[in-house]
Amino acid sequence: MSDKFKLTMAQLNATVGDFDGNLAKAKRAFEQARADGADMLALPEMFLTGYQAQDLVQKPAFVADAQAKLAAFAAECADGPTIGIGVPMRDGDRVYNCYAILQDGKITTQIRKHHLPNYKVFDEERIFDHGEIHGPYVVNGVRIGSPICEDAWFPDVCETLAETGAEILVSPNGSPYYRGKFDKRISHMVSRVVESELPMAYLNLIGGQDDQVFDGGSFVINTGGALAMQMPLFDEHIETITFNRTNTGWVAEQGSKASFPDDWEQDYHVMVLALRDYMRKTGFKKVLLGMSGGIDSAIVATIATDALGAENVRLVMLPSEYTSQNSLDDASECAAMLGAQIQTVPIAEGREAITNTLAPIFEGLDTDTTEENIQSRLRGLLLMAMSNKFGEMLLTTGNKSEVSVGYATIYGDMAGGYNPIKDLYKMRVFETCRWRNQNHRDWMMGPAGMVIPTNIIDKPPTAELRDDQKDSDSLPDYEILDGILEMLMDQDASVADCVAAGYDRDTVKRVEHLLYISEYKRFQSAPGARLSLRAFWLDRRYPIANRWRDDG
DSSP states (O other): OOSEEEEEEEEOBOOTTOHHHHHHHHHHHHHHHHHTTOSEEEOOTTTTTOSOOGGGGGSHHHHHHHHHHHHHHHHHTOSSSEEEEEEEEEETTEEEEEEEEEETTEEEEEEEOOSOOOSTTOOHHHHOOOOOOOOOEEETTEEEEOOOGGGGSSHHHHHHHHHTTOOEEEEEEOOBOOTTHHHHHHHHHHHHHHHHTOOEEEEEOEEEETTEEEEBOOEEEOTTSOEEEEOOBSSOEEEEEEEEEETTEEEEOOOOBOOOOOHHHHHHHHHHHHHHHHHHHHTOOOEEEEOOSSHHHHHHHHHHHHHHOGGGEEEEEOOOTTOOHHHHHHHHHHHHHHTOEEEEOOOHHHHHHHHHHHHHHHTTOOOOHHHHHHHHHHHHHHHHHHHHHHTOEEBOOOOHHHHHHTOSOTTTTTOSSBOTTTTOOHHHHHHHHHHHHHOOOTTOOSOSSOOSOHHHHHSOOOOOSSTTOOGGGTSOOHHHHHHHHIIIIISOOOHHHHHHTTOOHHHHHHHHHHHHHTHHHHHTSOOOOOOSTTOTTTSOOOOSSOOOOOOO
16 A cells, blocks of 8 residues: 555636547646656546536536547546546436546546535536435545535535545535635635545636636645645646655645735736636637727726737727817827727717707607717627627626616627626726736736826716716716625615615615616626626526615
């Protein structure tokens, strides 16, 4: 019996549905594990198919294809270390989220996920069946237990594994990012290690999938909760860690320990990675967006440049008679700082034609937001035409504050394929711009130094759809608006709670009303990077038709 056990952990970026591409990554990791003399290669949860595959796993042909690819991969990797890889498996009418153990060219063990998350972005109760708690499997004489993701958030699975003889826990995960997630994640895993008195290798996916980003940050914890190894956030990383048998159990040797950046950098990295992977995984190469001279389009242009490179970003100014020269100058300056191309497409002629077309129908009616929204929708039409013509994805630029209260025009500035700042409140937009001007990292493809002019950050926000318009004409100051929204949405607070926190009741009621009546807009909006526990889409699912209001 060996007194050493070598585990290769492959923190990799899977693409949903790209079985061959995912397995090619797995094969490269296998070759590295074999070269390192590893006993086992661990790959993340649902790695073969990508995660989350959602209702695709209910399609029999999808699962059958995955199982066939798995069997072929097992045969191809017969000569080398044991492999653990996440994959959906069908048994009759039941489909399970499995961790398949491949040994000697065969699938020797199927561990079926027991606890199925059914909250926030997860719908696994809808998709998978519950598996029975599985005991340990043997790799070169060592008994390994593999709680799959959610199974390690509760004590029973790890407790059963310990009671049935597991010596080391290897936990495959597909755990997506939200602000502050890592601290919560590692706290749960330390609890499992302390309770079971077993060391744990926690392996997480990385990469963007639609609105979610899997942040990696895989780690190894020794009994007692001491950290032995920690992989970086957001990057693919493969590392072999050695466990040594001692009189009191297995102990992992010290490995590399990546340091983690603060929340501002993590959020920004998520937005960049989410856009980069969304583009790559949907087949787009280039983006375009309307550049207004305002702060939202400036930060989206910066994120796009950092994600794709300036040569793949087209910025378009679409001025009307209400667009100030300062806005045009600010937009041009920001484009120059980023090194991105910028073009001007005036909308005055098109706006006049539409106004004349509608004049007989609107005769005798006062001018109102209808005419303002025509400008926004005309811009959306022109940008979508350019998107179609050039094959470039149109990015939308509405921040979470505006998306919350409907201060965005459906079929206008909400038109597009992706919104990098959909989960970023306006006050965080300001701070993120300041952060990016002061910071540059290797993973950013844009230039270092100031990339967003100070004037864009400091000037009062305005949609410029009428003379002397300011956002504050229609909305509370953003500091107040964001505070109320964070309470109503992120904390599920009542109106009375907001008033008790010092906010004016009439203002709170107005914000609440705008929040509810804008649901239909969000239902049709582009996806965007998830940064919080209450991102729009899967995290917050409210009815569109809803007359209830909080009278507290």
